[in-house]
Amino acid sequence: MSHDTMATLTRETISAAPDPIVRRTLHDELLERLRSMIIDGDLAPGDKVPEKELCERFGVSRTPLREALKVLANDGLVTLTPNRGAMIADLTLEDLEEAFPVMGALEALSGEMACANITDAEIEKIKKLHLEMVTHYEARELKLYFRTNQQIHEMILSAAGNQTLSALYRGLEGRIRQARYLANMSTSRWTQAVQEHEQIIASLEARNGAELAAILKSHLANKFETVKEALQDRGKP
Amino acid sequence: MSHDTMATLTRETISAAPDPIVRRTLHDELLERLRSMIIDGDLAPGDKVPEKELCERFGVSRTPLREALKVLANDGLVTLTPNRGAMIADLTLEDLEEAFPVMGALEALSGEMACANITDAEIEKIKKLHLEMVTHYEARELKLYFRTNQQIHEMILSAAGNQTLSALYRGLEGRIRQARYLANMSTSRWTQAVQEHEQIIASLEARNGAELAAILKSHLANKFETVKEALQDRGKP
DNA sequence: GACATGTATATTGAATTCATAATTCAATAT
DNA sequence: ATATTGAATTATGAATTCAATATACATGTC
Numbered sequence: 190m191s192h193d194t195m196a197t198l199t200r201e202t203i204s205a206a207p208d209p210i211v212r213r214t215l216h217d218e219l220l221e222r223l224r225s226m227i228i229d230g231d232l233a234p235g236d237k238v239p240e241k242e243l244c245e246r247f248g249v250s251r252t253p254l255r256e257a258l259k260v261l262a263n264d265g266l267v268t269l270t271p272n273r274g275a276m277i278a279d280l281t282l283e284d285l286e287e288a289f290p291v292m293g294a295l296e297a298l299s300g301e302m303a304c305a306n307i308t309d310a311e312i313e314k315i316k317k318l319h320l321e322m323v324t325h326y327e328a329r330e331l332k333l334y335f336r337t338n339q340q341i342h343e344m345i346l347s348a349a350g351n352q353t354l355s356a357l358y359r360g361l362e363g364r365i366r367q368a369r370y371l372a373n374m375s376t377s378r379w380t381q382a383v384q385e386h387e388q389i390i391a392s393l394e395a396r397n398g399a400e401l402a403a404i405l406k407s408h409l410a411n412k413f414e415t416v417k418e419a420l421q422d423r424g425k426p
Numbered sequence: 427m428s429h430d431t432m433a434t435l436t437r438e439t440i441s442a443a444p445d446p447i448v449r450r451t452l453h454d455e456l457l458e459r460l461r462s463m464i465i466d467g468d469l470a471p472g473d474k475v476p477e478k479e480l481c482e483r484f485g486v487s488r489t490p491l492r493e494a495l496k497v498l499a500n501d502g503l504v505t506l507t508p509n510r511g512a513m514i515a516d517l518t519l520e521d522l523e524e525a526f527p528v529m530g531a532l533e534a535l536s537g538e539m540a541c542a543n544i545t546d547a548e549i550e551k552i553k554k555l556h557l558e559m560v561t562h563y564e565a566r567e568l569k570l571y572f573r574t575n576q577q578i579h580e581m582i583l584s585a586a587g588n589q590t591l592s593a594l595y596r597g598l599e600g601r602i603r604q605a606r607y608l609a610n611m612s613t614s615r616w617t618q619a620v621q622e623h624e625q626i627i628a629s630l631e632a633r634n635g636a637e638l639a640a641i642l643k644s645h646l647a648n649k650f651e652t653v654k655e656a657l658q659d660r661g662k663p
Numbered sequence: 664g665a666c667a668t669g670t671a672t673a674t675t676g677a678a679t680t681c682a683t684a685a686t687t688c689a690a691t692a693t
Numbered sequence: 694a695t696a697t698t699g700a701a702t703t704a705t706g707a708a709t710t711c712a713a714t715a716t717a718c719a720t721g722t723c
Contacts (some may be wrong), residue, residue, distance in 0.1 A: 212508055240674075241673095241676075249708075252707050255675090257495045259494075272675055273674085273714090274674070274715095279456050286589040287589060290588065293535075310642065339497070352524055353525050354524070357594055451677090452676075453676085453677090477705075478703090478706075487678045488677095488678085489676080509683085509705055510685070
């Protein structure tokens with residue numbers, strides 16, 4: 190992508206420069222900041238997002254902020270109503286049920302491709318993360334467990350070596366995010382999840398793509414069950 | 427409308443009115459127009475997109491246009507370089523090869539879900555379209571063939587009844603679009619494509635999800651082969 | 664007191680303006 | 694003639710301004 194552009198900039202001299210100055214637009218910067226704020230739950234679903242307030246918070250004018258909001262709306266993270274402004278998108282049960290099979294298909298694909306492309310070093314890294322995750326599980330550290338868990342799935346995804354796949358998967362993952370923080374896994378389900386991860390590692394080591402795909406898919410199904418319950422129970426004690 | 431009905435008009439009846447006035451923002455309108463211009467090839471890949479010119483063409487100021495461009499860039503239809511403006515994204519061979527397996531997974535899913543949900547009426551509609559497509563094939567009307575073909579795939583997608591899936595698939599389809607118009611199908615491949623479509627119809631009628639998924643996947647693989655060749659040959663006679 | 668109507672305020676959508684970076688092109692040096 | 698420098702032009706990024714719309718509040722009516 191930026192490959193061609195760079196190459197045709199000038200002969201070789203300048204494009205081969207060691208450290209090109211990277212400038213970003215405010216829009217881009219804002220986009221990234223807002224995205225992670227939403228995904229991390231700093232901005233809660235359903236919250237109205239007054240432009241003025243955010244502008245002050247970031248010290249920018251409304252123009253770049255609004256540009257960022259349009260993009261986020263396009264990605265489904267924000268809901269934009271004409272003349273009424275933006276609110277952080279609220280995940281409905283329907284959204285969740287729609288996203289589920291799609292993520293399943295993508296997850297399965299990532300498993301197959303990862304098995305085809307993963308290096309031994311990457312497998313080692315994942316095994317380390319897995320041990321770390323088990324530690325968090327034993328200590329009942331839900332937050333840390335989630336993070337490590339996420340890292341493992343990220344590693345599988347990047348091992349698949351397909352940017353398009355990664356981008357789509359992350360996009361959906363971002364939309365599911367909110368219920369994540371509501372989820373209060375039962376002990377038995379948590380144990381089951383860890384066991385599934387053991388299987389994931391095994392299939393990965395065996396580089397058995399079909400098997401990994403199947404495991405990831407059912408692992409995801411279980412995760413969705415948990416998220417769905419959290420979503421349905423929200424608001425209640 | 428009778429007296430009685432008038433008298434009983436309430437807030438509910440009003441909001442449930444059949445035809446609410448739909449107002450759209452300029453940004454939204456532009457987004458749609460630009461998107462289809464790109465997908466239809468009115469704006470060629472690699473073209474620079476001078477803001478001023480487009481503003482004049484649409485009779486709007488730069489603000490909503492730029493908002494639309496940011497969104498299109500996010501979708502990969504446009505490439506934005508800071509201080510240098512926008513150009514219509516150029517599809518590389520790598521992009522194509524990345525998109526392929528992802529579209530395959532989505533297409534397979536759409537087949538499975540379509541078989542589970544499709545109505546008899548929808549199948550009839552698709553069969554009609556298929557006959558139309560065969561006519562175009564026999565007349566060697568490539569453009570019309572493409573359009574009808576696309577409509578069939580659109581119908582399967584919408585029969586699957588999953589908005590999320592549709593949105594993602596259309597997004598990828600949009601990025602592949604350009605090579606479409608370069609493709610000059612050989613007679614044998616064209617014949618093969620039509621035969622595959624016969625199988626698609628058959629699986630759909632039998633509501634055999636797994637079978638349809640497999641056929642769609644290999645049908646897609648063949649399509650990619652054609653598109654890939656077109657992409658490699660472009661510029662040459 | 665509940666509801667409807669009208670007015671003031673605040674917020675958003677879009678145009679305009681301003682500042683800065685990129686491009687063009689002429690003048691100069693090689 | 695070609696390449697290089699620097700001023701003029703143009704296009705872009707972002708802030709500001711203006712207009713349209715929605716919200717909040719107050720007033721009046723039943």
